[in-house]
Amino acid sequence: MAVNRGEFIQALREREAKLVELINRDQYRRSFNPEELREAVYSYLNRPAKRLRPGILLFSCGAVGGDEQRALSAAAAVEVYHTWTLVHDDIIDNDSKRRGFPTLHEQFRGNALNEGYSEGEAADYGRNMAILAGDLQHAWSMQLIWESINSGVSSAVVLDLLARLTNLTKGLLEGEALDVLFSKRKIDDLKEMEILKMLELKTGILYEFAGIVGASIGLDRTIDENNLIQAIGSFARKCGVAFQLQDDILGITGDEKRLGKPIGSDIREGKRTVIVLHAFQQADDKDRDYLLKWLGNPAVSGEKIEKIKQMLIEYNGVEYAKKMADQIVNEAIEELAPIPESQYKNLLLAWADYVADRQV
């Protein structure tokens, strides 16, 4: 029986409760000291969030016939892993908001100002706590994968997943670095393939990892030993890329309150997206000059941001990205063909549907 959006969200919420309980256990909380750093480690983790990556991991475990409970520690691992990349990414992007609250470096900068630090000291303190908290979460995510052993997952599988975790980091940070470097290149110097590669590295491969981990634990087999694992991994990677394309669309057309970040920030930062590239290629000379001048210009006004938004829509950048996302989701769904029918498979399909038509 197909799973509708409400049921999909409900299924995520049920997993979230277990996940939040696990990561807040005393054995973990007490391992982060001093108290300021513990607060920093838990800040994003205890904010409201969709918990898609751990959800996909658990559904993937179930979809191959595995017991979700055995994958819970690994599910926490991908959430914690995702969080450290957010914490460091927010420093890198100088972002001020995350999940509707101040980014971690901003939160601790604020704490320091309240304690009477000077502006410069407070900014350093905020940045420093965020660097350290991200580093700790990185190490903790490894621990949580490791602890799958305690739920009966074999050493061979755990070792395989730990090796994948390292490769994931190399790919993901390559994506981060490309993002930093692309933002300094002129938009017309970039190729669509480069942007898509960056999306795959920044977002796709972490979802792929979540799918592989869930299916590997579900089967207690490494990826080479059962072809369902790679199938679910590819499905998840493709949905992840489509998810990111939609993210870029929502960055232009979305609702500020629901997204929890200011609309226009992508334009102000000059984010290199498929939308921007396509619109730029379609634009007339005058509008190209306008885009070149104002995309990524910190001095861009609210009025100009609105004008750029209209250009990105009118030159079909948004529509183009939407079509691309839909096509990728369709390819993703095909990957699931070898997976036997089950309610878990329906949850994965509901995710694909959610990605293709996401509002937040």
Add this chain to the structure above:
Amino acid sequence: MAVNRGEFIQALREREAKLVELINRDQYRRSFNPEELREAVYSYLNRPAKRLRPGILLFSCGAVGGDEQRALSAAAAVEVYHTWTLVHDDIIDNDSKRRGFPTLHEQFRGNALNEGYSEGEAADYGRNMAILAGDLQHAWSMQLIWESINSGVSSAVVLDLLARLTNLTKGLLEGEALDVLFSKRKIDDLKEMEILKMLELKTGILYEFAGIVGASIGLDRTIDENNLIQAIGSFARKCGVAFQLQDDILGITGDEKRLGKPIGSDIREGKRTVIVLHAFQQADDKDRDYLLKWLGNPAVSGEKIEKIKQMLIEYNGVEYAKKMADQIVNEAIEELAPIPESQYKNLLLAWADYVADRQV
């Protein structure tokens, strides 16, 4: 036959050559992309350095009768691990020099300025590349421990060492965070025990890890299975703490060129050391006020730094720290009692001697 200082240094140099060859292998170099990030990952690693941690790891492997060659990947792991903590620590401390060259964030800030970035953009770029490079080295160090499997180390030992790596990070970053927090507390609010705990966390436990990894691999046993492993670990931890005490002494009395960092920077930063605390406790009211006013004051002049140096010496801060270091080294040497005599044990003892009387 006892090993003299020259022979000890020579033994380190021989290991360094193998280490540098290993970390620069194509299989690793090619895994770091884009090129800018690869350059960042290798920057500190290919600078001249003492390579004490990997050296101690390899000597510990030999001292329990193991084959050093099997521990080479793990030795590279501790060097890479140490490096990521330096890269992030240098951002945190706003340091400008490391191993005689610009710190990583400064190096890439300089690159960006040369390419015409604005001051603000260049500083962000330098910081961002350093954050990402440290994150990559962190992941890579895990990979290198993992790859000990390829030299025949058992899965059980590798899994044990990977779990220790996570705990190491939690302890080490607790030390980092305490350092950040202590620097904001008044010197007379701190206790000597707190400073010593910070030294143990920031420096001691990584040396302990090196000793444990080397001995575990040498015996292909986990720490619970053979008591020599903990003995070497404790030896290495204690020498590490003494090493750091000496570092603080050299930060006051050392030679700028040989250390590769500006003398007086510890005073300018208000670094909380046993030296400073002891001198402060011994000082008269006038000198206390002077120390409170100028330690950690960015406006402190070269003349005032010189005056503070003299105070730290005259109030016996330096001598006190030196005595403490000597005592800790003696305790360390006692830990080695159960280790059978060998040239490897002599190398470990030569290290203890080197720590007790270090010049650089």
